[in-house]
Structures are given as structure tokens and as C-alpha cells.
Amino acid sequence: MEEYLDRGARFLRPYLVHDSLRRALPWGLLCLVLGGSLVKEAAPLPETYFSNKRNLLNVYFVKLAWGWTIGLLLPFISITNYHVTKNIKVVLQRLATLLISTAIWYTCTELFLHIEDFTGSCYKSQALDGLRKEYLSKVHCQQAGGFWYGFDISGHSFLLSYCALIIVEEMAVLHSTNTSQNSRLHMVVNGLFLALSCLTLIWLWMFFSTAIYFHDFSQKLFGTLIGLLAWYGTYRFWYLIPFSPGLPPQRINLRSQKSNRRL
Template identity: 35%
Template sequence: MATKRRPLRTSAAGPSSSNMNFRPGGPDVKRAEAKGTRPTAAPTSVREILVMMVMHACKKTIFFDTNLKVALYLGSLFLVSLIGDFIPFPKTYFARSDNLFNVYFVKVGWGWTLMLTVPFLAMTSYTLCCGDMKKMLRHHIPRIVIATFFWLFWTKMFNIIETSYGRCTVKGFGTKSACLKAGHLWNGFDISGHAFILIHSSLVLIEEARPIIKWESIKDYLRNEIHDRSISEHSSTNPLRNLSEEEMRNLQFLYDRLTPIIRTLFIGMATLQLLWDVMLVGTMLYYHHMVEKVISGIIAILTWYFTYRFWYRTTLLPDPAGSGSFFYQRENKDTFVYGRRPTMTTTGPTNVNAGSRANMATGAFGGLAAQPKFMGMPLYTNMRTAATAASGNQTGASNNGVDLNS
């Protein structure tokens, strides 16, 4: 005959605790009283999910492997243009020089690029500098000034080359302006300004959009750091741990206020970059000769490589896009800081803002690489617990999994 099961909590008082077959300390413990816990993120709304889906699609579009994209630019400029020089492609709407996209976008392409890039650069840099306007103006704004200078320099140079090394189709006109005013054509070596501006703008958009990578992680870092400071706990892995209270307040305020605008600008930048690629295909098919387009493409790519891949990765100003008073992109394989010493942060042998591969491997982020992880996230946030777990794993490995004290 079956007997009645005894409750685990026979001595508990009160009507709510009678006949409750669970162990003490479970649901009765409030979250505020629990130790070793962190605040969780707020529930995600349907609108937020839709926005993140759009952002993910835009990131996949604009952050296509840059090295591969550069190779595709050069290869297609050569191959497609070479075929077009010998076999005319069928005429389409994009073959007309007065098509809508050519007149209102390509011919003023750098203006469209600046219209989206400048506010995006200013807002992201101002946020990452924790509201320090001088740092933003000194370390970030010069990048767009340099890009504009190279745009002006090369377009003027292309025009000078065409004017100096050309001739009118009708004799008697020694200058390009006189030839064109008379209604004749000027035959010169016309390096494609369209191909240059489209490739130059696309690469600048890609590089200046990089701060959006892992931008959402700043919210998690803020929440955890505010919680740690409220309970007087010092985190060794949070990149915000070295910020002052004023910088934390500025960062939280700017992040909350500017993130919706930054996301909107990024979606516009991704759309514009896709449009530039489409218009570049039209330029390959219908405009200029192969040599003129290949030379302009090489110049645009060399300009990008010299500035974003060489100059900005040295210790000279300006800093790369995404740098600031803290470093939040340590898991980005194409991050800007590899091999670069920071100029905005304090120097030191274990400066987390340096973001070098050596620091990540040797534990400058608090031994993050040595900690046990689940789904890519560290299991421990307290360094003492992590060190104990790591030493236990090493001991178990050295003993081949056999407990010597048993």
C-alpha cells in the first residue's frame, strides 16, 4: 500500500509554506539578495527585433570581405571593360548619360557620401570619446577632411591630364574649352572620374561604418559596469572599467540618445554603398576605355590602402574609425587596432585599449582567453573564481583526469 509523501519543509510556518515540496532558498530568495548575479537585459520588443534584422542585413551588405571586394573591383574593371571595348553590350537605361542615377547621384556622389558619413562619424566618435569634443575633433574629423582632399586632388589631376594630353577633333582649337565651346569633341586620355569616385566613396563608407560592429555590446557593458560599481565590485573584463564616473554618465546619455540616429544613418550608408556598386557596373559596361577605368580604380584603391590600412594604423593622427576612450571590438577579426598603439588612452603594458593580439592571448583582458566558456561567453566574471577554475582544469589535465587524493 502506497504511503503519503512527506513534505521537505515540515517545520515551515504559514499557510503559503504548507505542503510545499521544494527545498528552501529557491523561489523565496529575492533576486536582489542573490550573490554572483548580474542584471539581465530588458525584454526585446517586436520593433527592436525588426530593426536588428534590418541592421544585420545591412552589415552583411556593407561588411563584405574588403580585401575580396578590392580584388573584385580590379578584376571586373579589367575583364568587363576589356570585353566592352571589343563587344558592345546591349544598351539599357544605364547607358544614357542623363539617367536619373547618373545625374542626381553619381555626378554629386561625394556630396551624398559626406551627407551620411559626416553625421555618422561625428555621433559615433563623440559617443566613443565619452562626450569629449576636443578628442573627437582631433582624432576623428581629420579622416573625412583627408578623404575629401584626395577626392579633390585626383579629380583635378585627371582633368589636367585630359586637357594637357589631348586634341580637338577639328584643327584650329588648341584648348579643350575652346574646342567644346565650338561644339566639337576633345580627344584626350580621360581617366575615369566616375570609376574613381564610386570606388573611393564605397571604400570610405565601409571603413567609416566600422564603429557599428558590436555597437550593441556597449549597452551590455554599461549595464554590467553600473551594476558592478553599485556593489563595489571591480570587473577585470569590462572595457569600461577605467572610465571615470563623469565619462560613464556621458557615455550612457549619448549612447541612449544617439543610437537610433546612428542606426538610421548606417542603413542609409549601406544602401548608398550598394548603389555605388551598381553604378560602377554601369560605368564598366558603357563608359570610358579599359585602361582609363583600370588606372582610376588602382588610384582609388591605393589611396584607400595608404590612408586606412597604413597611415591610420600608425601612431600618427588621426585615429582609425571606432577608436575612443575604451575598446569594445576585441572580437572583431578585422579590427583597426591590431599593430597600433593608441593615442587617446593612457599608455601602459596592460592597456586594454591597445587591443593587440598579444594582449588578448596573454590575458590583458583579465585572462578572458583562458576562462572556460559556454557558447562563446565566459562562465565567470570574478577573476578569483576564474583563476581557481583554470587552475583546477590544469591540475585535472596534468593528472590525466585521475584524482590523486582518492
């Protein structure tokens, strides 16, 4: 088992931990949403397993995407960051990124619901006939058997792009992590890395499936841009300054910090 985990981790590390992936992924997500939306509008694909919202990946992974992401990042950040820094305070500080990300996820999803309520109206059918003015929210409209039509920002486009971006950012710690001298730790880290890698691939595939099968272009674009903005505002701005949880530790940074302290 340990040998298979090690082989899988060694195969994927050059692709998923490389700095170039973190630089290219935001642009790749934009290309996916643009290309997928173009296919959906210009040359719609026939229905497939993934065009059905009841597909297994959507029901058991995407619907619980934030739980899967946080559930794997929590032990991964704890173990790898402590292994590099040997400082529990740094580990707790870095784990605060998960609280911040959770607050961003919750705020954005609630905002999307309010926007859909504010911009929508209740109709008797999907053909948008028979306006029912007595219902002013999507919940009440659907409870009455109506069809709510408003600006539905794609929560999938937001969530899946945001999850993929923060996972790739946190896996950067593996540049500085050498666990080969401790077989148990090595197996645990490799297992978590492979699980996060599989999760990232699922998020990217389902992000593309959303682009080619669901939502209007503007709804997907807004969702993706908000995901990119949430990532950029934290990992590319806030976490670079003092009094923040900071970025994943790397030995070069740690050495420079020690040198500065001596000076």
C-alpha cells in the same frame, strides 16, 4: 519605423561590417572593372537605361557622389565615434579624415582634367577629322563647338571606388557600437548605417555600369587604381601610424591603449 530600421540593420551588418569585406572589396573592384571592360570590348551589351548618362542614379547620385558620401559620413562618424570613446578630441581627430579625403578627391579630379588637356587635341567632329590647333584646352574647344580627344581618366571609376572603400572602412566602428540601451540613438545609428549601405550598393552598381558601358579599359583601370591607391595610402598606411587621424575606434584597441597607459 524603428523596428524596420532594426531589422534592416541586423540583416546587412554581417555582410557590410565584416572584416572580410574590407579585405575583399579592393580585389572585387578590380575584378568588376576587368570583367566589365572585357564585356564592353568582346561582347558589347545592348543599350539599357543605365547606358544613358541621364539616368536618375547618375544625375542625382553619382554627379553628387562626394556630397552624398561626406554628408552621411559626417554625422555617422561623429555619433558612433563619440559613443565608443566618449572623447570629443578623438571625434574631431577622426573627422579630419573627411578633410583629407576631400583634399584627395579635389586634387585627383583637377589632375585628371589637366592630364586630359595636356594629352588632347581639338577636332571638328567625333570622327577626329579637321584638327583645330588654335584651341589648346577642352573647355575652349567645346565652347567653339569642337570635339576634344585626350586621355580621359575615368573620374567615375576613381570616385565610386574611393567612396565605397572609405564608407566600408568607417562602418567598422559598428564592431564596437552597442546602442540598444538608447532607443533614439539606436534608431539614428541604424538609419545612418542603412543609408550608407544603400549608398555603397549604388556606388558599386554604378561603378560596374561604368565598366560595361563607358570609357576605354586603360582609362577605367587608371581611375580605379588611383582610387585604390588613395584608400591604401591613408587607411592602410598613414592612419596606422601616430600623428594621424587614426582608424575607426574599436573597444579592443581602446582597452589596449588604457592598459599601456597604466603600465
